[in-house]
Structures are given as structure tokens and as C-alpha cells.
Amino acid sequence: MKKNEIKGLDGSHCERQNELNMLDCTIRDGGLMNDSNFSDAVVRAVYDCCADCGIEYMEIGFKNSKKLFSKDKYGAWRFCDESDIERIVGDAPRDIKLAAMADAEKSDYKTDILPKSRSPLSLIRVACYSHQIPLALDMVKDAKDKGYEASLNLMAICKQKESELSRDLEILSESEADVIYLMDSFGSLYCDSIRYLMTKYRKALADAGKKIGFHAHNNLQLAFAKTIEAVNCEVDFIDTTMCGLGRGAGNCATELLLGYVGRPILPALKCAQKHIEPMRAKLGWGFANAYMLTGFLNQHPRAAMAYQEAETHGDIAEFYESIIKG
Amino acid sequence: MKKNEIKGLDGSHCERQNELNMLDCTIRDGGLMNDSNFSDAVVRAVYDCCADCGIEYMEIGFKNSKKLFSKDKYGAWRFCDESDIERIVGDAPRDIKLAAMADAEKSDYKTDILPKSRSPLSLIRVACYSHQIPLALDMVKDAKDKGYEASLNLMAICKQKESELSRDLEILSESEADVIYLMDSFGSLYCDSIRYLMTKYRKALADAGKKIGFHAHNNLQLAFAKTIEAVNCEVDFIDTTMCGLGRGAGNCATELLLGYVGRPILPALKCAQKHIEPMRAKLGWGFANAYMLTGFLNQHPRAAMAYQEAETHGDIAEFYESIIKG
Structure with a gap:
């Protein structure tokens, strides 16, 4: 039955199973739901699990500023001090690379990101919006100079005009980043958009030798479908989280x-x-x-998160009316 | 940004919004989770909702045998007696057609399905497995003779060999059914399989004037993605349920x-x-x-349903070991 012959869990449906870098960002993206307050037991369990599953990278948190994020409110994984990471990794690190995310304008990257020789981290992921690209390029250069692999994760492209995105990708092609991410920040993209954008990213970035990553959100219950689409489009890195744990509607499940x-x-x-x-x-x-609605409307999920986090959810009709205007 | 220009909730992403027949089967498929014991208030609310949303068909339950299904255990919507339907529809029926499902070998269709002139139903959906096709053809003929539209929903094709399915579709092309359904019974199909099978169904059935329907399950979180794929493949009927309420992992959400x-x-x-x-x-x-695992393994979800229905879920590793052998 060709494509309909289902073989189970042996990967026979995926032609690129060995060329893909999986990156589990449970502790990083999930940290947006609990201010990065994960117990050591959970972080260690995810670390061991990722290694046992043959996942190439685990993103263990953010490298964000202690001036902007209080250590009273936020857990260790908002900062990823090397001493905290080493407490998890211990004396017997597993065969998996560690990553941390530094947000443009939220990271004291020059001081808080140590030289690679003094850190268990391998990959620094720089997240930015279009207007922050100049800063992000400096952050990428800083990470590369210190000896890390670096990715540049350009967020909220679903809000950009095509001409703006083309211009941005041209700039990113000249950056020092090893990987450029296609970000489905609001979970609003459809599978055909992923195919279109993957082609666009590849065209803009392949000649410069950049690898391409994909990060999906599940607002429209399409995170796994879009991930499959990206895999079929020869993506190099895929982000997932355990049980889809991540901001709002969450991500593609690991x-x-x-x-x-x-x-x-x-x-x-x-x-x-x-x-x-x-x-x-x-x-x-x-x-x-509520997340479906912000997805359909291509909006940041913050209004839906506030709606979902309330003790008792409000009237969904009122929520609909409030965001349809925005 | 072409396909990436998101317009919100105006349907601009879908080129076939007006050619599609939506069929809400919340009360029918959802009835597999509560022995069809829905209150009249819920059935009436779904009926009004479907009409208000411009949905073409609502499947209100099963036309199954009172000899096989006890009226003590099962609710009215396992049988869909006309008096029960009329209690919901009342004196002011809405502008929406009603459907009921009759399962091969589980329905006393000759007596229990009344002539169309004496029933609020418009569409009889005959569900069968491959080996039951001869009986199903008689059930379709019975429904057509009585004045109904009829569909034939061939289940578990994911377990068939391609040659068997080809033979079955040839037989179905000569049936009296108005609509033939592509059924994703175990939620195990991928989007590319839907595209492949939609083409196959169309090739086998179009010349005979059959319409094609699609019914998805959400075991792999792909129900909506597969539904979009079917829409893009010019499907005529799509099944959905409110909140995805349906057997096991449920369906594509209305x-x-x-x-x-x-x-x-x-x-x-x-x-x-x-x-x-x-x-x-x-x-x-x-x-x-648990539903993901039966989906990946292309198995009926009954083992996963038993696992999920237990008061406290068992060990997922033991469940995995138990079904991987099957």
C-alpha cells in the first residue's frame, strides 16, 4: 500500500531519520509556564531521557539577565549558571550537547556567557525580533568568538511582510550563525506555509552554508504536522518538548x-x-x-495565556470579542 | 507573503470553503465514550450550534439493534428512534440535515430504519469492514429504496493490502451509495497517505459519480492536518466533532x-x-x-481505551511492552 503501509515505530515513514538533529527544549520553552522553576530531579530526568532517546541537543534554559529577572521569582534555568548545569550533568556527562537561549535585550551575554572552555554548554541560541537583528548579530559573534555553536532564532516572522523577511534572511546569510531557525512563534502557520518558507529559507541561506531549524507551536493542533513537513523539506534541526510542554498551547511533543x-x-x-x-x-x-483563536488571528498568545491562567476561565465569547478587535 | 499572509477567521486560507459539506458527528462518535447517554439539553445544543455555524449535516447517533444493545445501558442516541429525534428537533426544525449511522451486523435496518417520509433523518451512513461489504451494499440499497441519501463508510482500510482496497473500491463504485468515506479508523495515517488515498478513491469512484468523505482520528495529533489535506484534495464531506469528542483520541475539532x-x-x-x-x-x-502508541502501531485503540479508562493509569512502559508484541 506504499505510503499507507504502516510499520510502527521503526521510522520507516521518515526518509531522513539519521540526518536530523533533534533538540529538546522542554526545560527552556516549558520554563515560560513556570518561571523556569523546575526541580533538579525533573531537569536531570529530561537530560537522561534525551540522552537515552538518542536526541542530539537538550536546551536546558535561558542565559538571561539577573538584572531583568529576579532570582527570587525565577528559577535557576532562567540563568543557566554553569554551577547549576554542572550540578545536573555531574561527573558523568551523557553523550548529548547542551544548549541555552539568550534573548536579545534580555541577556548580559558579554559577561554571563563564559568561554566555551569553562562551560558544559555547546550551543548558544540567540532569539530576536526583526528590529533586534543588529544586536543579535553581535550576540552570535560573541558566542562564536567564545567557541560555541550558535543559532539565530528570528521570531514572529508571521507578522512580517515578505520583502522584510527577504531582507532579513539576506542579512542572516552573512552572519556567523551556524543555524537559522524558522520560528512558528504564534502557532499560526499552516503546513503549506512551512513548505513555502522552508524553500525560501533554503534559497536564501544554503549557499552561505547555514543549517536550518524549525520550532513549532501547537495553537492549531498542527505542531507535529508542520514538523513532519519541515522534515520532508530537509530541515536540519527540529525543536520538540516532552508532552509538548511549552508556552501556551505548547510545542510538538518529543x-x-x-x-x-x-x-x-x-x-x-x-x-x-x-x-x-x-x-x-x-x-x-x-x-x-483560546489558543486556537490567537493562532487563527495570528496574534501573540499572551491574551490567551491570561485567559487560561485565570482561576476560573471567563466567557469564551467575551474573549473572542475582545481579541477579534485587536 | 502569499500563503503566509494570515487573514484570521475569514477562510481565506481555504479555497474550497463553499464546496464542502461539513458533518458534525459529536453525538454519534462521542457516543462511543458514554454509551450514547447524552442529555437532551446537550443534543439540542449541538443541533442548534451546527445550524448556527452553517454546518450541512449533523449525525445524531446510531441506528443500532435493540437486541444487541440494551436500552438499560445505552442511551437513546444508540437507536435514534424517530420519537426521540422529534423531541429534539421539535416543531421548528433548523436548516440542517440529520444523519444516523447503521453498523453492519449491528443494525436491524430493515425494520428500524423507517421510510424517509416518516423520519426527520436525511442521510443513512452505513459503516462496515471489508468482509461485510455484501451486507453493507444491501443496507445502502435499503436506505436508498426508503428515500434517504446514503454513505458507505469502509473502516480499517489501514489494515488492508492495496490490492484488497482496490477491489473493494471497484465494488463500491457500483453501489447505490451517494458518498464513499475514506476512514482513518485508527488515527494511524499520515498526511501524505491521505493525499495518496484521496487520489486513489477519486480515481476509483469519480466516474461513477460518487462523492468522497473523510473521517479522521487524532491519535497522532494529525486529525486537523489530515482534514486540511483532504480538503485540498477536493473531498466533498468532512466529519468533525465539537472539541474533538469521539472514540479514544477523538476526532478533528469542529x-x-x-x-x-x-x-x-x-x-x-x-x-x-x-x-x-x-x-x-x-x-x-x-x-x-497511549493513543499515540496504538496510532503508530496501526492498531485499534481498544487497548489504549482500557488503559485510559482505568481509575489510575497503569505503567506506560508496561502498556508499551504489551502492545508492541501485538
Whole structure:
């Protein structure tokens, strides 16, 4: 039956299972739901799970500024001090690279990102909006000069005009970044948009030797479908999170991609059940109609997050009326 | 930005918004999670909601045998007696057609399906497995003779060999059915399989004037993505359910398709919040890793349903080991 012959969990549906770099960003993107207050036990469990599943990279948190984010409110994984990472990694680091995200205008990157020789981190991911690209380029250069791999994650492209995005990609092609990410920041893109944009990114970036990454959100229950589309479009890096734990509607679940590419899924099933699902009632990530609406309307999910986080959800009709105007 | 220019909820992403027949089967497929024990208030709310949203068909339940299904255990919507339907529809029926499903070998269709002139139903949907096709053809003929539209919903094609499916479709092309459904019974198909199968179905059935329908399950969080794929492949009928309420991992949510095709979504948001979501804690439908596993393994979800329905979920690793052998 060709494509309809289902072989189970052996990855036979995916032709690029061995060329893909998986990056689990549970602790980083999930940290947007709990101010990065994860226990060491959870971070260690995700670390071991990722290594056991053959995932190439684990993003362990943010490298963001202690001047802007209070250590009283935010947990260790908002800052990723090397001493905190080393407490998790211990004396027997596993065969997986660690990443941290530095947000443009939110990171004291010059001082807080140490030379690679003094850090367990391998990859610095610089996140920025279009207007912050000049700063982001300096952050990427700083990371590269210190010895790291570096990615540049250009957010909210769903709000840009095509001509602006073309111009930005031209600039990024000349940057020092190893990887440029296609970001589905608001979960508002459809699969055909991913195909279109992957082609655009490749055309703009391939000659410069840049790898391409993809990061999906699940506002329209399309995160896994878009991830498959990106894989079929020869993406190099894919972000996922355990149980989809991430901001608002969350991300593509690590378990789904593991099953699709045919890597070991059992460690992820165990980690999901023991460590991640128990947090769902309190953190409340995952698909809901409020997130669907901001997705359809191509809006930042912050209004939906406020709606979902309220003790008792308000009237969805009133929420609809309030955002349809925005 | 072409396909990436998101216009919101106006259906601008969908080129076929006006050619599509939407069929809401919340009460029918959802009835597999509560033995069809819905209150009249819920059934009436879904009926009004579907009409308000411009949905063409509402499937109100099963026409199944009272000899096989006890009236003590099963609610009215397992049988869809005309008196029960009329209690919902009342004296002022809305502008929407009603459908009921009759399962092969589970329906006393000759007696229980009345002549169309004595029933508020418009469409009889005959569900069968491949080996039941001879019986299903008789059921379709019976429905047509009585004055109904009829569909034939061939289940579990994901378990068939391509040659068997080709033979079945040839037989179905000669049936009296108005619509033949592509059924994603186990939620195990990928989007590329939908494209492949839609082409196959169209090739086999178009010359005979058959319309084609699509029914998705959400085991791999792909129900909406596959629905979009089917729409792009010029499907004629799409099944959805409010909040995705349906067997196991559930279906493509009606709200998602309404937003995609640009029909009124507000009535569905209200109905979902007031009538459907309050049932979730008890009925427990929707994506979970156990359903993902049966989806990946192309198995019927019954083992996952038993696992999910237990008071306290068992060990997911043990569940995995138990079904990977099957």
C-alpha cells in the first residue's frame, strides 16, 4: 500500500531519520509556564531521557539577565549558571550537547556567557525580533568568538511582510550563525506555509552554508504536522518538548517525533508519565480554544495565556470579542 | 507573503470553503465514550450550534439493534428512534440535515430504519469492514429504496493490502451509495497517505459519480492536518466533532474546521464551553500517549481505551511492552 503501509515505530515513514538533529527544549520553552522553576530531579530526568532517546541537543534554559529577572521569582534555568548545569550533568556527562537561549535585550551575554572552555554548554541560541537583528548579530559573534555553536532564532516572522523577511534572511546569510531557525512563534502557520518558507529559507541561506531549524507551536493542533513537513523539506534541526510542554498551547511533543523518526521512545514515555504529566494540572499548557483563536488571528498568545491562567476561565465569547478587535 | 499572509477567521486560507459539506458527528462518535447517554439539553445544543455555524449535516447517533444493545445501558442516541429525534428537533426544525449511522451486523435496518417520509433523518451512513461489504451494499440499497441519501463508510482500510482496497473500491463504485468515506479508523495515517488515498478513491469512484468523505482520528495529533489535506484534495464531506469528542483520541475539532473554512465559529465556541468541555473529565477523550502508541502501531485503540479508562493509569512502559508484541 506504499505510503499507507504502516510499520510502527521503526521510522520507516521518515526518509531522513539519521540526518536530523533533534533538540529538546522542554526545560527552556516549558520554563515560560513556570518561571523556569523546575526541580533538579525533573531537569536531570529530561537530560537522561534525551540522552537515552538518542536526541542530539537538550536546551536546558535561558542565559538571561539577573538584572531583568529576579532570582527570587525565577528559577535557576532562567540563568543557566554553569554551577547549576554542572550540578545536573555531574561527573558523568551523557553523550548529548547542551544548549541555552539568550534573548536579545534580555541577556548580559558579554559577561554571563563564559568561554566555551569553562562551560558544559555547546550551543548558544540567540532569539530576536526583526528590529533586534543588529544586536543579535553581535550576540552570535560573541558566542562564536567564545567557541560555541550558535543559532539565530528570528521570531514572529508571521507578522512580517515578505520583502522584510527577504531582507532579513539576506542579512542572516552573512552572519556567523551556524543555524537559522524558522520560528512558528504564534502557532499560526499552516503546513503549506512551512513548505513555502522552508524553500525560501533554503534559497536564501544554503549557499552561505547555514543549517536550518524549525520550532513549532501547537495553537492549531498542527505542531507535529508542520514538523513532519519541515522534515520532508530537509530541515536540519527540529525543536520538540516532552508532552509538548511549552508556552501556551505548547510545542510538538518529543514523543511524537521520536516515534516518527524511529528512535527509542520508551525512555520518553517513562519520563513523560513520571515527571512531565504530573505538572500539567498546575502549569496548564496545551491546546485549548483560546489558543486556537490567537493562532487563527495570528496574534501573540499572551491574551490567551491570561485567559487560561485565570482561576476560573471567563466567557469564551467575551474573549473572542475582545481579541477579534485587536 | 502569499500563503503566509494570515487573514484570521475569514477562510481565506481555504479555497474550497463553499464546496464542502461539513458533518458534525459529536453525538454519534462521542457516543462511543458514554454509551450514547447524552442529555437532551446537550443534543439540542449541538443541533442548534451546527445550524448556527452553517454546518450541512449533523449525525445524531446510531441506528443500532435493540437486541444487541440494551436500552438499560445505552442511551437513546444508540437507536435514534424517530420519537426521540422529534423531541429534539421539535416543531421548528433548523436548516440542517440529520444523519444516523447503521453498523453492519449491528443494525436491524430493515425494520428500524423507517421510510424517509416518516423520519426527520436525511442521510443513512452505513459503516462496515471489508468482509461485510455484501451486507453493507444491501443496507445502502435499503436506505436508498426508503428515500434517504446514503454513505458507505469502509473502516480499517489501514489494515488492508492495496490490492484488497482496490477491489473493494471497484465494488463500491457500483453501489447505490451517494458518498464513499475514506476512514482513518485508527488515527494511524499520515498526511501524505491521505493525499495518496484521496487520489486513489477519486480515481476509483469519480466516474461513477460518487462523492468522497473523510473521517479522521487524532491519535497522532494529525486529525486537523489530515482534514486540511483532504480538503485540498477536493473531498466533498468532512466529519468533525465539537472539541474533538469521539472514540479514544477523538476526532478533528469542529471549531478548527470552522475557523479554517471561515464559517461562524462563535456558536461553536459557546457550545464547546457550556456543553462539551464539562464532560471531558468524566469521558476522558482526547490525545494521550497511549493513543499515540496504538496510532503508530496501526492498531485499534481498544487497548489504549482500557488503559485510559482505568481509575489510575497503569505503567506506560508496561502498556508499551504489551502492545508492541501485538
